[in-house]
Amino acid sequence: MKKTLSKLAINGGAPVLKHPLKVPYLIGKKEIAVVNKLLKEGPLSDFIGAPGKFFLGGKHVRSLEAAFVKKFKVKHAVSFNSATTALHGAIVALGIGPGDEVIVPPYTMSATPMAVLMNGAVPIFADILPGTFCLDAKSVEKAITKRTKAIFVANLFGQTADFGALLPLAKKYKLKIIEDNAQAAGALWRGRPAGTIGDIGVFSFNVHKTIQSGEGGVLVTDNKHYALRAQLCRNHGENLAGVYPEAGLLVGSNYRMTELTAALCEVQLSRLEYLTKKRRALVAYLGKSLKGMKGIIVPPVSKENYHVYYVYPLTVDEKKLGISRDTLVDAMTAEGHPMSKGYLEPLYLLPIFQKKQAFNATHFPFDYRGMKQNYKKGICPVTERLYEKEFTFTMLCQHPRTKKDIGSFVRALKKVLAHKNELQ
Numbered sequence: 200m201k202k203t204l205s206k207l208a209i210n211g212g213a214p215v216l217k218h219p220l221k222v223p224y225l226i227g228k229k230e231i232a233v234v235n236k237l238l239k240e241g242p243l244s245d246f247i248g249a250p251g252k253f254f255l256g257g258k259h260v261r262s263l264e265a266a267f268v269k270k271f272k273v274k275h276a277v278s279f280n281s282a283t284t285a286l287h288g289a290i291v292a293l294g295i296g297p298g299d300e301v302i303v304p305p306y307t308m309s310a311t312p313m314a315v316l317m318n319g320a321v322p323i324f325a326d327i328l329p330g331t332f333c334l335d336a337k338s339v340e341k342a343i344t345k346r347t348k349a350i351f352v353a354n355l356f357g358q359t360a361d362f363g364a365l366l367p368l369a370k371k372y373k374l375k376i377i378e379d380n381a382q383a384a385g386a387l388w389r390g391r392p393a394g395t396i397g398d399i400g401v402f403s404f405n406v407h408k409t410i411q412s413g414e415g416g417v418l419v420t421d422n423k424h425y426a427l428r429a430q431l432c433r434n435h436g437e438n439l440a441g442v443y444p445e446a447g448l449l450v451g452s453n454y455r456m457t458e459l460t461a462a463l464c465e466v467q468l469s470r471l472e473y474l475t476k477k478r479r480a481l482v483a484y485l486g487k488s489l490k491g492m493k494g495i496i497v498p499p500v501s502k503e504n505y506h507v508y509y510v511y512p513l514t515v516d517e518k519k520l521g522i523s524r525d526t527l528v529d530a531m532t533a534e535g536h537p538m539s540k541g542y543l544e545p546l547y548l549l550p551i552f553q554k555k556q557a558f559n560a561t562h563f564p565f566d567y568r569g570m571k572q573n574y575k576k577g578i579c580p581v582t583e584r585l586y587e588k589e590f591t592f593t594m595l596c597q598h599p600r601t602k603k604d605i606g607s608f609v610r611a612l613k614k615v616l617a618h619k620n621e622l623q
Contacts, residue, residue, distance in 0.1 A: 216535025282403030282416030494520025
Protein backbone atom coordinates (compact mmCIF):
# COMPACT_ATOMS: atom_id res chain seq x y z
CA MET A 200 0.00 0.00 0.00
CA LYS A 201 2.87 2.38 0.78
CA LYS A 202 4.33 1.61 -2.65
CA THR A 203 0.96 2.23 -4.27
CA LEU A 204 0.49 5.59 -2.59
CA SER A 205 4.06 6.90 -2.89
CA LYS A 206 4.97 9.96 -4.94
CA LEU A 207 4.33 9.66 -8.67
CA ALA A 208 7.38 8.91 -10.79
CA ILE A 209 6.35 11.61 -13.26
CA ASN A 210 6.67 14.07 -10.37
CA GLY A 211 10.03 12.78 -9.17
CA GLY A 212 9.03 9.71 -7.15
CA ALA A 213 10.34 6.15 -7.53
CA PRO A 214 8.65 4.16 -10.33
CA VAL A 215 6.75 0.99 -9.54
CA LEU A 216 8.84 -0.86 -12.14
CA LYS A 217 12.47 0.19 -11.96
CA HIS A 218 13.72 -1.87 -14.91
CA PRO A 219 11.79 -2.24 -18.19
CA LEU A 220 10.29 -5.63 -18.92
CA LYS A 221 12.22 -7.65 -21.47
CA VAL A 222 10.70 -7.91 -24.92
CA PRO A 223 9.30 -11.47 -25.25
CA TYR A 224 11.38 -13.74 -27.47
CA LEU A 225 9.81 -17.10 -28.13
CA ILE A 226 12.28 -18.92 -30.35
CA GLY A 227 13.08 -22.26 -28.73
CA LYS A 228 15.23 -25.36 -29.23
CA LYS A 229 13.07 -26.82 -32.00
CA GLU A 230 13.24 -23.64 -34.05
CA ILE A 231 17.01 -23.39 -33.58
CA ALA A 232 17.49 -27.05 -34.53
CA VAL A 233 15.52 -26.87 -37.77
CA VAL A 234 17.29 -23.67 -38.84
CA ASN A 235 20.76 -25.03 -38.00
CA LYS A 236 20.05 -28.16 -40.01
CA LEU A 237 18.94 -26.10 -42.97
CA LEU A 238 21.98 -23.81 -42.73
CA LYS A 239 24.25 -26.86 -42.91
CA GLU A 240 22.39 -28.68 -45.70
CA GLY A 241 20.67 -25.92 -47.72
CA PRO A 242 19.21 -24.66 -49.92
CA LEU A 243 18.17 -21.39 -48.29
CA SER A 244 15.61 -20.75 -51.02
CA ASP A 245 14.31 -23.04 -53.72
CA PHE A 246 12.17 -20.89 -56.01
CA ILE A 247 12.67 -20.30 -59.72
CA GLY A 248 10.63 -17.59 -61.47
CA ALA A 249 9.91 -19.73 -64.51
CA PRO A 250 7.84 -22.81 -65.41
CA GLY A 251 8.97 -26.01 -63.81
CA LYS A 252 9.39 -27.99 -60.62
CA PHE A 253 10.45 -25.07 -58.44
CA PHE A 254 7.92 -22.45 -59.50
CA LEU A 255 6.04 -23.21 -56.25
CA GLY A 256 9.15 -23.27 -54.05
CA GLY A 257 11.10 -25.81 -52.06
CA LYS A 258 10.14 -28.50 -49.59
CA HIS A 259 9.92 -26.28 -46.50
CA VAL A 260 7.74 -23.69 -48.25
CA ARG A 261 5.43 -26.44 -49.48
CA SER A 262 5.42 -28.11 -46.07
CA LEU A 263 4.40 -24.86 -44.34
CA GLU A 264 1.60 -24.32 -46.87
CA ALA A 265 0.37 -27.89 -46.33
CA ALA A 266 0.43 -27.30 -42.55
CA PHE A 267 -1.75 -24.20 -43.00
CA VAL A 268 -4.20 -26.10 -45.19
CA LYS A 269 -4.53 -28.76 -42.52
CA LYS A 270 -4.54 -26.41 -39.54
CA PHE A 271 -7.14 -23.97 -40.82
CA LYS A 272 -9.16 -26.43 -42.93
CA VAL A 273 -8.76 -24.51 -46.19
CA LYS A 274 -8.12 -25.79 -49.70
CA HIS A 275 -5.18 -23.54 -50.59
CA ALA A 276 -2.37 -21.73 -48.79
CA VAL A 277 0.19 -19.50 -50.51
CA SER A 278 3.24 -18.28 -48.59
CA PHE A 279 4.72 -14.79 -49.05
CA ASN A 280 7.76 -12.95 -47.70
CA SER A 281 5.48 -10.72 -45.60
CA ALA A 282 1.82 -10.22 -44.79
CA THR A 283 2.04 -6.88 -46.62
CA THR A 284 2.95 -8.55 -49.90
CA ALA A 285 0.31 -11.21 -49.22
CA LEU A 286 -2.31 -8.45 -48.89
CA HIS A 287 -1.26 -7.15 -52.31
CA GLY A 288 -1.44 -10.73 -53.56
CA ALA A 289 -5.05 -10.88 -52.38
CA ILE A 290 -5.95 -7.76 -54.39
CA VAL A 291 -4.22 -9.21 -57.46
CA ALA A 292 -5.93 -12.57 -56.93
CA LEU A 293 -9.35 -10.90 -57.08
CA GLY A 294 -8.49 -8.97 -60.23
CA ILE A 295 -9.01 -5.59 -58.57
CA GLY A 296 -7.42 -2.62 -60.36
CA PRO A 297 -7.91 0.88 -61.84
CA GLY A 298 -11.48 2.13 -61.60
CA ASP A 299 -12.30 -0.16 -58.67
CA GLU A 300 -12.94 0.76 -55.05
CA VAL A 301 -12.27 -1.33 -51.95
CA ILE A 302 -13.78 -0.46 -48.58
CA VAL A 303 -11.17 -0.47 -45.82
CA PRO A 304 -11.01 0.36 -42.09
CA PRO A 305 -9.15 3.54 -41.08
CA TYR A 306 -7.86 2.05 -37.83
CA THR A 307 -5.35 -0.57 -38.97
CA MET A 308 -1.83 -0.91 -40.32
CA SER A 309 -1.23 1.20 -43.44
CA ALA A 310 -0.45 -1.98 -45.41
CA THR A 311 -4.19 -2.68 -45.72
CA PRO A 312 -5.15 0.33 -47.86
CA MET A 313 -1.69 0.46 -49.50
CA ALA A 314 -2.29 -3.00 -50.99
CA VAL A 315 -5.30 -1.51 -52.78
CA LEU A 316 -3.35 1.49 -54.08
CA MET A 317 -0.48 -0.69 -55.26
CA ASN A 318 -2.76 -2.25 -57.85
CA GLY A 319 -4.23 1.05 -59.01
CA ALA A 320 -7.53 0.77 -57.14
CA VAL A 321 -8.82 3.25 -54.55
CA PRO A 322 -9.40 2.68 -50.80
CA ILE A 323 -12.69 4.01 -49.39
CA PHE A 324 -12.78 4.32 -45.61
CA ALA A 325 -15.69 3.19 -43.42
CA ASP A 326 -15.95 3.73 -39.66
CA ILE A 327 -15.45 1.16 -36.92
CA LEU A 328 -17.41 -0.12 -33.93
CA PRO A 329 -16.24 1.23 -30.56
CA GLY A 330 -16.37 -2.22 -28.92
CA THR A 331 -14.52 -4.39 -31.43
CA PHE A 332 -12.50 -1.64 -33.16
CA CYS A 333 -13.35 -3.42 -36.43
CA LEU A 334 -15.51 -2.29 -39.37
CA ASP A 335 -19.07 -1.13 -38.71
CA ALA A 336 -21.35 -2.80 -41.27
CA LYS A 337 -23.72 0.18 -41.31
CA SER A 338 -20.89 2.53 -42.20
CA VAL A 339 -19.66 0.06 -44.80
CA GLU A 340 -23.04 -0.04 -46.53
CA LYS A 341 -23.12 3.74 -46.78
CA ALA A 342 -19.73 3.64 -48.53
CA ILE A 343 -20.71 1.12 -51.22
CA THR A 344 -20.91 2.43 -54.80
CA LYS A 345 -21.16 0.86 -58.25
CA ARG A 346 -17.34 0.81 -58.29
CA THR A 347 -16.99 -1.20 -55.06
CA LYS A 348 -15.47 -4.64 -55.59
CA ALA A 349 -14.48 -5.83 -52.12
CA ILE A 350 -14.44 -5.18 -48.39
CA PHE A 351 -11.06 -5.35 -46.64
CA VAL A 352 -11.79 -6.50 -43.08
CA ALA A 353 -9.07 -6.19 -40.43
CA ASN A 354 -9.57 -8.52 -37.47
CA LEU A 355 -7.98 -6.06 -35.08
CA PHE A 356 -6.19 -6.69 -31.78
CA GLY A 357 -7.07 -10.40 -31.74
CA GLN A 358 -10.78 -10.80 -32.42
CA THR A 359 -12.85 -10.92 -35.58
CA ALA A 360 -15.06 -8.24 -37.04
CA ASP A 361 -18.87 -8.48 -37.00
CA PHE A 362 -19.23 -11.08 -39.73
CA GLY A 363 -22.83 -11.68 -38.75
CA ALA A 364 -23.54 -8.32 -40.40
CA LEU A 365 -20.70 -8.14 -42.94
CA LEU A 366 -21.26 -11.48 -44.70
CA PRO A 367 -24.93 -10.78 -45.61
CA LEU A 368 -23.89 -7.30 -46.73
CA ALA A 369 -21.22 -8.70 -49.05
CA LYS A 370 -23.71 -11.20 -50.46
CA LYS A 371 -26.34 -8.50 -51.01
CA TYR A 372 -23.98 -6.32 -53.06
CA LYS A 373 -21.97 -9.19 -54.60
CA LEU A 374 -18.72 -8.11 -52.98
CA LYS A 375 -15.67 -10.15 -52.00
CA ILE A 376 -14.26 -10.11 -48.46
CA ILE A 377 -10.53 -10.08 -47.76
CA GLU A 378 -9.54 -10.69 -44.14
CA ASP A 379 -6.43 -8.94 -42.91
CA ASN A 380 -5.89 -11.48 -40.16
CA ALA A 381 -2.39 -10.36 -39.21
CA GLN A 382 -3.33 -9.87 -35.56
CA ALA A 383 -5.80 -12.69 -35.01
CA ALA A 384 -4.16 -16.04 -35.78
CA GLY A 385 -6.05 -18.61 -33.71
CA ALA A 386 -9.13 -16.44 -33.15
CA LEU A 387 -12.56 -17.92 -33.89
CA TRP A 388 -15.94 -16.63 -35.04
CA ARG A 389 -18.81 -19.03 -34.42
CA GLY A 390 -16.18 -21.77 -34.22
CA ARG A 391 -14.65 -20.88 -37.60
CA PRO A 392 -10.98 -19.83 -37.71
CA ALA A 393 -10.39 -16.15 -38.34
CA GLY A 394 -8.85 -15.70 -41.76
CA THR A 395 -11.05 -18.40 -43.32
CA ILE A 396 -14.41 -16.61 -43.10
CA GLY A 397 -14.05 -14.34 -46.13
CA ASP A 398 -12.99 -15.19 -49.67
CA ILE A 399 -9.30 -14.70 -48.88
CA GLY A 400 -7.45 -14.39 -45.56
CA VAL A 401 -3.92 -13.24 -44.76
CA PHE A 402 -1.74 -14.20 -41.78
CA SER A 403 1.42 -12.46 -40.51
CA PHE A 404 4.56 -13.71 -38.75
CA ASN A 405 6.66 -10.63 -38.06
CA VAL A 406 8.35 -10.08 -34.71
CA HIS A 407 5.27 -8.67 -32.94
CA LYS A 408 2.93 -11.56 -33.73
CA THR A 409 2.05 -14.57 -31.58
CA ILE A 410 3.84 -16.86 -34.04
CA GLN A 411 6.85 -15.24 -35.62
CA SER A 412 9.62 -15.94 -38.09
CA GLY A 413 11.09 -12.45 -38.40
CA GLU A 414 8.92 -11.67 -41.40
CA GLY A 415 6.53 -13.69 -43.52
CA GLY A 416 2.89 -14.15 -44.41
CA VAL A 417 0.46 -16.74 -45.74
CA LEU A 418 -2.63 -16.20 -47.90
CA VAL A 419 -5.42 -18.78 -47.55
CA THR A 420 -8.47 -19.38 -49.73
CA ASP A 421 -10.85 -22.10 -50.87
CA ASN A 422 -10.85 -20.73 -54.43
CA LYS A 423 -8.42 -22.43 -56.84
CA HIS A 424 -8.38 -19.50 -59.27
CA TYR A 425 -7.50 -17.00 -56.52
CA ALA A 426 -4.73 -19.28 -55.25
CA LEU A 427 -3.20 -19.57 -58.72
CA ARG A 428 -3.22 -15.81 -59.27
CA ALA A 429 -1.64 -15.32 -55.84
CA GLN A 430 1.10 -17.80 -56.75
CA LEU A 431 1.72 -15.95 -60.01
CA CYS A 432 1.80 -12.59 -58.25
CA ARG A 433 4.35 -13.99 -55.80
CA ASN A 434 6.80 -15.31 -58.38
CA HIS A 435 7.17 -13.27 -61.60
CA GLY A 436 3.86 -14.44 -63.02
CA GLU A 437 4.31 -12.56 -66.29
CA ASN A 438 6.78 -15.31 -67.25
CA LEU A 439 4.07 -17.96 -66.95
CA ALA A 440 1.21 -16.33 -68.85
CA GLY A 441 1.47 -18.99 -71.55
CA VAL A 442 1.53 -21.82 -69.02
CA TYR A 443 -1.52 -20.67 -67.06
CA PRO A 444 -3.71 -18.76 -69.55
CA GLU A 445 -6.76 -19.45 -67.39
CA ALA A 446 -5.29 -17.17 -64.71
CA GLY A 447 -5.34 -14.11 -66.96
CA LEU A 448 -2.52 -11.61 -67.39
CA LEU A 449 -0.83 -9.98 -64.42
CA VAL A 450 2.48 -8.46 -63.36
CA GLY A 451 4.25 -10.46 -60.68
CA SER A 452 7.17 -9.71 -58.41
CA ASN A 453 9.49 -11.49 -55.99
CA TYR A 454 7.27 -11.97 -52.94
CA ARG A 455 8.76 -15.40 -52.23
CA MET A 456 9.35 -16.83 -48.76
CA THR A 457 12.75 -18.37 -48.01
CA GLU A 458 13.19 -21.98 -46.91
CA LEU A 459 14.64 -20.68 -43.63
CA THR A 460 11.58 -18.59 -42.88
CA ALA A 461 9.19 -21.40 -43.81
CA ALA A 462 10.97 -23.98 -41.64
CA LEU A 463 11.01 -21.64 -38.65
CA CYS A 464 7.40 -20.62 -39.14
CA GLU A 465 6.12 -24.19 -39.32
CA VAL A 466 7.59 -24.95 -35.89
CA GLN A 467 6.04 -21.76 -34.52
CA LEU A 468 2.67 -22.70 -36.03
CA SER A 469 2.69 -25.92 -34.01
CA ARG A 470 2.90 -23.79 -30.83
CA LEU A 471 -0.01 -21.48 -31.64
CA GLU A 472 -2.54 -23.00 -29.20
CA TYR A 473 0.01 -23.13 -26.39
CA LEU A 474 1.05 -19.49 -26.82
CA THR A 475 -2.57 -18.35 -27.17
CA LYS A 476 -3.56 -20.17 -23.99
CA LYS A 477 -0.77 -18.43 -22.10
CA ARG A 478 -1.89 -15.00 -23.38
CA ARG A 479 -5.52 -15.60 -22.52
CA ALA A 480 -4.62 -16.68 -18.98
CA LEU A 481 -2.76 -13.42 -18.39
CA VAL A 482 -5.61 -11.43 -19.94
CA ALA A 483 -8.15 -13.10 -17.65
CA TYR A 484 -6.05 -12.22 -14.61
CA LEU A 485 -5.61 -8.62 -15.74
CA GLY A 486 -9.31 -8.25 -16.54
CA LYS A 487 -10.28 -9.33 -13.01
CA SER A 488 -7.67 -6.98 -11.51
CA LEU A 489 -9.11 -4.00 -13.40
CA LYS A 490 -12.70 -4.53 -12.25
CA GLY A 491 -14.15 -1.61 -10.36
CA MET A 492 -11.68 0.96 -11.67
CA LYS A 493 -13.81 3.92 -12.70
CA GLY A 494 -13.09 5.22 -16.18
CA ILE A 495 -11.14 2.13 -17.32
CA ILE A 496 -13.18 -0.01 -19.73
CA VAL A 497 -11.99 -3.53 -20.58
CA PRO A 498 -12.65 -4.83 -24.11
CA PRO A 499 -16.07 -6.41 -24.62
CA VAL A 500 -15.98 -9.80 -26.35
CA SER A 501 -18.96 -11.21 -28.21
CA LYS A 502 -20.10 -14.73 -27.33
CA GLU A 503 -19.53 -15.55 -31.00
CA ASN A 504 -15.83 -14.67 -30.72
CA TYR A 505 -12.75 -16.37 -29.31
CA HIS A 506 -10.33 -13.49 -28.67
CA VAL A 507 -6.56 -14.14 -28.87
CA TYR A 508 -5.38 -10.69 -27.68
CA TYR A 509 -2.58 -9.54 -29.97
CA VAL A 510 -2.62 -6.59 -27.57
CA TYR A 511 -4.84 -5.85 -24.58
CA PRO A 512 -7.07 -2.97 -25.72
CA LEU A 513 -8.66 -0.55 -23.28
CA THR A 514 -10.87 2.51 -23.57
CA VAL A 515 -10.87 5.44 -21.20
CA ASP A 516 -13.82 7.53 -20.06
CA GLU A 517 -12.02 10.76 -19.23
CA LYS A 518 -14.92 12.21 -17.23
CA LYS A 519 -15.13 9.20 -14.94
CA LEU A 520 -11.37 8.83 -14.81
CA GLY A 521 -10.82 12.44 -13.79
CA ILE A 522 -7.78 12.90 -16.03
CA SER A 523 -7.17 12.71 -19.76
CA ARG A 524 -6.08 9.55 -21.51
CA ASP A 525 -2.79 11.15 -22.51
CA THR A 526 -2.07 12.21 -18.93
CA LEU A 527 -2.77 8.67 -17.74
CA VAL A 528 -0.44 7.21 -20.37
CA ASP A 529 2.37 9.65 -19.53
CA ALA A 530 2.10 8.83 -15.82
CA MET A 531 1.99 5.06 -16.47
CA THR A 532 5.02 5.29 -18.73
CA ALA A 533 6.93 7.08 -15.99
CA GLU A 534 6.01 4.22 -13.62
CA GLY A 535 7.67 1.75 -16.00
CA HIS A 536 4.54 0.51 -17.77
CA PRO A 537 4.22 2.21 -21.18
CA MET A 538 0.79 2.36 -22.81
CA SER A 539 -0.28 3.79 -26.16
CA LYS A 540 -1.91 7.11 -27.00
CA GLY A 541 -4.47 5.69 -29.38
CA TYR A 542 -3.45 3.26 -32.08
CA LEU A 543 -2.43 4.57 -35.51
CA GLU A 544 -3.66 7.90 -36.79
CA PRO A 545 -6.81 7.41 -38.92
CA LEU A 546 -5.22 6.43 -42.21
CA TYR A 547 -7.18 8.81 -44.42
CA LEU A 548 -5.39 11.68 -42.65
CA LEU A 549 -2.02 10.55 -44.03
CA PRO A 550 -0.54 12.94 -46.64
CA ILE A 551 -0.91 10.36 -49.40
CA PHE A 552 -4.70 10.59 -49.05
CA GLN A 553 -4.93 14.26 -48.16
CA LYS A 554 -2.95 15.21 -51.26
CA LYS A 555 -4.27 12.27 -53.32
CA GLN A 556 -0.83 11.57 -54.66
CA ALA A 557 0.44 8.00 -54.66
CA PHE A 558 2.54 7.87 -57.82
CA ASN A 559 4.94 10.82 -58.16
CA ALA A 560 3.18 14.09 -59.03
CA THR A 561 0.13 12.43 -60.58
CA HIS A 562 -3.25 12.02 -58.90
CA PHE A 563 -3.75 8.50 -60.23
CA PRO A 564 -5.69 6.43 -59.25
CA PHE A 565 -7.75 8.92 -57.24
CA ASP A 566 -8.85 10.85 -60.32
CA TYR A 567 -9.16 7.87 -62.67
CA ARG A 568 -12.22 8.27 -64.93
CA GLY A 569 -13.78 10.95 -62.76
CA MET A 570 -13.48 9.06 -59.46
CA LYS A 571 -14.04 11.12 -56.31
CA GLN A 572 -13.29 10.34 -52.69
CA ASN A 573 -13.84 12.07 -49.37
CA TYR A 574 -10.82 11.88 -47.06
CA LYS A 575 -11.68 14.89 -44.93
CA LYS A 576 -11.31 14.85 -41.18
CA GLY A 577 -14.63 13.88 -39.61
CA ILE A 578 -15.66 11.12 -42.04
CA CYS A 579 -15.11 8.42 -39.39
CA PRO A 580 -16.04 10.05 -36.06
CA VAL A 581 -15.78 6.90 -33.94
CA THR A 582 -12.26 6.21 -35.17
CA GLU A 583 -11.19 9.81 -34.59
CA ARG A 584 -12.66 9.92 -31.08
CA LEU A 585 -10.94 6.68 -30.10
CA TYR A 586 -7.61 7.83 -31.53
CA GLU A 587 -7.70 11.28 -29.97
CA LYS A 588 -9.20 10.64 -26.52
CA GLU A 589 -10.34 7.16 -25.60
CA PHE A 590 -8.21 4.28 -26.83
CA THR A 591 -5.06 2.83 -25.28
CA PHE A 592 -3.45 -0.58 -25.12
CA THR A 593 -0.72 -2.53 -23.40
CA MET A 594 1.34 -5.43 -24.77
CA LEU A 595 1.82 -6.74 -21.24
CA CYS A 596 -0.07 -10.02 -21.68
CA GLN A 597 2.54 -11.80 -23.78
CA HIS A 598 4.11 -15.11 -22.79
CA PRO A 599 6.48 -15.63 -20.94
CA ARG A 600 5.36 -12.73 -18.76
CA THR A 601 3.66 -13.65 -15.49
CA LYS A 602 0.97 -12.67 -13.01
CA LYS A 603 3.72 -10.86 -11.11
CA ASP A 604 4.17 -8.55 -14.10
CA ILE A 605 0.40 -8.03 -14.25
CA GLY A 606 0.42 -7.19 -10.54
CA SER A 607 3.09 -4.56 -11.11
CA PHE A 608 1.00 -2.96 -13.87
CA VAL A 609 -2.09 -2.85 -11.68
CA ARG A 610 -0.14 -1.34 -8.78
CA ALA A 611 1.14 1.37 -11.08
CA LEU A 612 -2.38 2.08 -12.31
CA LYS A 613 -3.74 2.30 -8.77
CA LYS A 614 -0.89 4.59 -7.81
CA VAL A 615 -1.58 6.95 -10.71
CA LEU A 616 -5.31 7.05 -10.01
CA ALA A 617 -4.71 7.65 -6.31
CA HIS A 618 -2.69 10.75 -7.23
CA LYS A 619 -4.80 11.94 -10.17
CA ASN A 620 -5.54 15.28 -8.48
CA GLU A 621 -1.84 16.09 -8.82
CA LEU A 622 -2.08 15.50 -12.58
CA GLN A 623 -5.18 17.45 -13.52
